[in-house]
Amino acid sequence: MKNKFLPEQLAEFEKSIAENAKDQAGLLKSIHLAQKVFGGVPVEIQRVIGKHHDASISKISGIVTFYDYFTSDIQGKNIIEVCVGTTCYVQEANDILKKVCEITKCEPNSTSRNKEFSVVIGRCLGKCELAPNVIINHKTHNKVTIDKVTELLKGI
Amino acid sequence: MDIKLLKKIKDDTLKRVGNKFDKDYRTNKEKEVRIVLKNSYVIDKDSIDEYIARDGYFALNKAITEMKPEEVTEVVKDSGLKGRSGGGFPTGLKWGFIPKEKGQKYIICNADEGESAATIDGVLMRQDPHSVLEGMALAGYAIGASKGYIYLRYEYPVCLEVLNKAIEDAKEKGLLGKKILGTDFDFEVEVFRGAGAYVCGEESAIINSIEGNRGNSKSKPPFPAVKGLFSKPTLINNVETLSVVPQIILNGADWYKSTGIPGSEGSKVFTLTGHLNSPKTVEVPLGITIRELIELGGGMRDNRKFKAFVTGSPNVTMLGSEDIDLPVAFPEFKERQVMVGSGGVVILDDKTCMVDFTHFNVDLLNIESCGRCTPCRVGTKRAAQLLEKIKEGSASLKDLDKLIELAEHLRTASLCGLGQAVGMTMHTAMNSFKDEFLAHINEHECAAGKCFK
Numbered sequence A: 001m002k003n004k005f006l007p008e009q010l011a012e013f014e015k016s017i018a019e020n021a022k023d024q025a026g027l028l029k030s031i032h033l034a035q036k037v038f039g040g041v042p043v044e045i046q047r048v049i050g051k052h053h054d055a056s057i058s059k060i061s062g063i064v065t066f067y068d069y070f071t072s073d074i075q076g077k078n079i080i081e082v083c084v085g086t087t088c089y090v091q092e093a094n095d096i097l098k099k100v101c102e103i104t105k106c107e108p109n110s111t112s113r114n115k116e117f118s119v120v121i122g123r124c125l126g127k128c129e130l131a132p133n134v135i136i137n138h139k140t141h142n143k144v145t146i147d148k149v150t151e152l153l154k155g156i
Numbered sequence B: 001m002d003i004k005l006l007k008k009i010k011d012d013t014l015k016r017v018g019n020k021f022d023k024d025y026r027t028n029k030e031k032e033v034r035i036v037l038k039n040s041y042v043i044d045k046d047s048i049d050e051y052i053a054r055d056g057y058f059a060l061n062k063a064i065t066e067m068k069p070e071e072v073t074e075v076v077k078d079s080g081l082k083g084r085s086g087g088g089f090p091t092g093l094k095w096g097f098i099p100k101e102k103g104q105k106y107i108i109c110n111a112d113e114g115e116s117a118a119t120i121d122g123v124l125m126r127q128d129p130h131s132v133l134e135g136m137a138l139a140g141y142a143i144g145a146s147k148g149y150i151y152l153r154y155e156y157p158v159c160l161e162v163l164n165k166a167i168e169d170a171k172e173k174g175l176l177g178k179k180i181l182g183t184d185f186d187f188e189v190e191v192f193r194g195a196g197a198y199v200c201g202e203e204s205a206i207i208n209s210i211e212g213n214r215g216n217s218k219s220k221p222p223f224p225a226v227k228g229l230f231s232k233p234t235l236i237n238n239v240e241t242l243s244v245v246p247q248i249i250l251n252g253a254d255w256y257k258s259t260g261i262p263g264s265e266g267s268k269v270f271t272l273t274g275h276l277n278s279p280k281t282v283e284v285p286l287g288i289t290i291r292e293l294i295e296l297g298g299g300m301r302d303n304r305k306f307k308a309f310v311t312g313s314p315n316v317t318m319l320g321s322e323d324i325d326l327p328v329a330f331p332e333f334k335e336r337q338v339m340v341g342s343g344g345v346v347i348l349d350d351k352t353c354m355v356d357f358t359h360f361n362v363d364l365l366n367i368e369s370c371g372r373c374t375p376c377r378v379g380t381k382r383a384a385q386l387l388e389k390i391k392e393g394s395a396s397l398k399d400l401d402k403l404i405e406l407a408e409h410l411r412t413a414s415l416c417g418l419g420q421a422v423g424m425t426m427h428t429a430m431n432s433f434k435d436e437f438l439a440h441i442n443e444h445e446c447a448a449g450k451c452f453k
């Protein structure tokens, strides 16, 4: 599928990454920005970044696929991150993940077909004392149970 | 900014806040100490004045106005401070490895906190950001670096805000930036955000990441101390390690050594998680026993039996119930190939299947393997498959031997700590839970009821 971007949004983005391109530590910053602004770093955007940073598409695509928080697809409207780090795992986080996938009709680490949901597997969200944890649209929920997560997802 | 003004800010702030600093959040005042967490939960994280009122930046002033750089390193060496990221490498020794010649050098504060269950660095950066910045500046002065990066894990957006504000405030007061405290010492700090990759806590992978590459580990030598970030000498220390340096410089090596036990000087912050009644973050002297840690976490949940003490997830190492009185200390742990770890502790009860638990972590390491070297890329996959076979009931004793041998290969042949640690994982699993593995293989018995489904 071809992605469409607003011209103003693209122009503004290019301005920022032209700044980053002057910084020897700037490439990841530009990719971060793309993920934030566009909800993903598809190949069209990779090309724009490559132009400014003087880097090949294969290098940029290599980076995007390497890190968990960069996606080459545009993510869904709602992002649900289920922590399956060690502490959450020993408190049955896998069952919660299964439930979330079932409700959202979404595989782990992917986006549902209707682009409503993205389900992301987290590897420790830094709140292990309150495990298991789930982040729904940037809000963290602690001591989550299957019932609680079902309830939470009904609300969006 | 000079020492007079620093003192004035301290006095004025102390007057303003009244008895606010008397607050003591510890639940067990006998067992818990307050060194690393001296300011956490007490001061306003956004107030540089309150940090100064707690003697903040006095160590930096002392170092750059009264001490030679080598003297700073010397004090850190004498204090016995060891790296808090888990390996326990002597900090002063590491600082001493950086070449003395002038030129561009870097400090990297490792704030990747990839170890799941560990939330210490996050607490420190959120609660006491200036202690991290001051520690970095002191390290910068000691090795002659003028720029520091904080490599911050993606999952910590709040830390990003707090740190950036702290950096701005410190610059405004002349405590970071050019001509710090009116001397010729310059030091800038920048926060660099990671993007979610466990291996990016490894030193050479961080360097790759900041340089704008995939976060693969590199083969060593050359070591970062000689050829690190942008090919310049680079010192990499953990957040907790750096944040305690100001107090060591201010109060002296002997003061620091008075906590802990010989070989494991000082205190350590642990996040106690898992099957406990009240999982929490505590700071304790090194040398405390596992039993005492469990007690600090409120004891075992639902009165269940303690089964395993786990550190380092997902590079897990484990101890069983027979080791409950073992002191948590570097030499004692090393002898058993167990890591003290960066502070994430998972306490498991007898409902946990250790085969399943080991499989989960090895499988995770396989996912997180950067793929750079074959032993780890292929070996973690094969190890996970063998563990899976044991879980399914199709493994023989030969498979177990294969697994142990494979783990040993991983330990010796992998390029970085991620693959190497699988050897430690299997070694410690066999030390403490061999019977459970055998019961799975021979009797198809899983006491926890997790396997053979």
Ligand SMILES: Cc1cc2nc3c(=O)[nH]c(=O)nc-3n(C[C@H](O)[C@H](O)[C@H](O)COP(=O)(O)O)c2cc1C
Residues within 6 Å of the ligand: B082, B083, B084, B085, B086, B087, B088, B089, B091, B094, B110, B111, B112, B113, B114, B115, B198, B199, B200, B201, B202, B203, B236, B237, B238, B239, B241, B242, B342, B416, B417, B418
């Ligand atoms: C796979 C892997 C992951 C690591 N993750 C971290 C981490 O998240 N945080 C950290 O401080 N050190 C981590 N380390 C250790 C660092 O490589 C490095 O030794 C450490 O930052 C040095 O700091 P210290 O001497 O203050 O302990 C990791 C090592 C490996 C091999």
Ligand code: SF4
Residues within 6 Å of the ligand: B199, B216, B217, B218, B368, B369, B370, B371, B372, B373, B374, B376, B377, B414, B415, B416, B417, B418, B419, B420
């Ligand atoms: S041991 Fe694993 S993580 Fe480390 S370099 Fe080799 S493949 Fe990469």
Ligand code: FES
Residues within 6 Å of the ligand: A083, A084, A085, A086, A087, A088, A089, A123, A124, A125, A126, A127, A128, A131, A132, A133, B116, B117
């Ligand atoms: S393991 Fe889930 S928050 Fe730490």
